Amino acid sequence: TLSKYAHVELLEPNALVPDLVFTANGASVQGRTCLLSHFRHIERQREEPLYHAWFYEHGYHVHTLPDDLFFEGSGDALFSQDEPHVWFGYGLRSDLKAVPYLESLFQANVTSLHLIDPRFHHLDTCLCPLNAGDVMYYPKAFDETSIASIEARIPSEKRIMVSDADALLFACNAIFIPDNTGTTHGIIIVNDLSSVLRQQLEKRGYRIETERVTQFMKSGGATRNLTLTLF
Template structure:
């Protein structure tokens, strides 16, 4: 019997352009408010008194280790300067949806994060001035969409998966489709622990999809199953899901995440991926991990049509 040998994904993508990611150093990261079930400001404050601010130092070390892992995997990193009083600015995934050189700026649901909007807008204008983007676009005034936290491009299918419910409006799908000229598949999120799509779903470049079925409504699961054949679906159990294993960053053939079970590592290895674990448990206290801490800037659709100005 012939045995199928999976060529490493990195070999098949050797000619791809260098991925470019946006990050923000966690100089002011903290848990000062609660807008998702992971955030406990009282526990953070008590730990700060007990440990003398050790959590912030740990956050800086863990962020630096993630930065190093992504760079080692072949990514180029752009940065947004941290701003005092904006502890979640570090989660750059929420800043915008970016495709084809266009950035569709986020609008945040909670007032605690709305102060990030002008900071990110200025950062994207700076990227446009440098030639790294061609356009910066605003959402309609009455639409909430928290960037790539809830809108993930699937390069194998040339479409966006868009989460809605806890943070983003389902109507945002129309704005995304109009801006980028590609299909959008809305997915309702129903488990408050997985309040953004990127906490529960990760499209991989060869068409495989990591996801946690329990995060989605029945209609959402059906939509995933309609687009992704069973052989390409990597369904997480709850143990991996609550460690935010789906909140991963794929650079070429390397999948970077905070934690990975032996079973998930073996599953990804069988599909040609190398897994790099870099612990990010400090950021999980705010409901974030590897994907939340990055934003891909260089994605391009295979086919897109004319867009809004």
């Protein structure tokens, strides 16, 4: 499905690091700048040299973080589609101390959001920036201060709040691809979603593609978690 809308690069699998499949967590990338992840769990730290090698070999400027600072890439750092801005989730996997690095490297404003539900341990499982300032998110994954931050930045008509049922389908863990033809508001590739949410999104002009990834959901991720966008 993805290859219909975008060029796809493949990362060689490695039996010693099975979570390598969740490539969204490997780094944050914009242009040729790459901020490499430093995983909280030791098991995933074995992935770091593999990501470092891939980005270096493909000509990216690779930046690393101090050993005592945890940051899990585009799982927790989500770029807005239409401005130099990053939504950053912290509290479960990534550290708030990563914010200055994001601001400096990507020359972007950062909105920090505190994640409080361990079922949604990365920001990309509960928030998805879409086109023209639209944001799809699951409010119960955040503390009250973070909800206020979202509401302060995003007008009510641009907020798409998902239900408990859609959140558990990982509807927010969706791949968004801009439609350069201008015939739609963009393409959303998602594991699954309710008819109510589908209608909301289609009414706004989005094209919905479903790609069931239920086996990967057992490890807490869906379609977006399996991809890393290279701007």
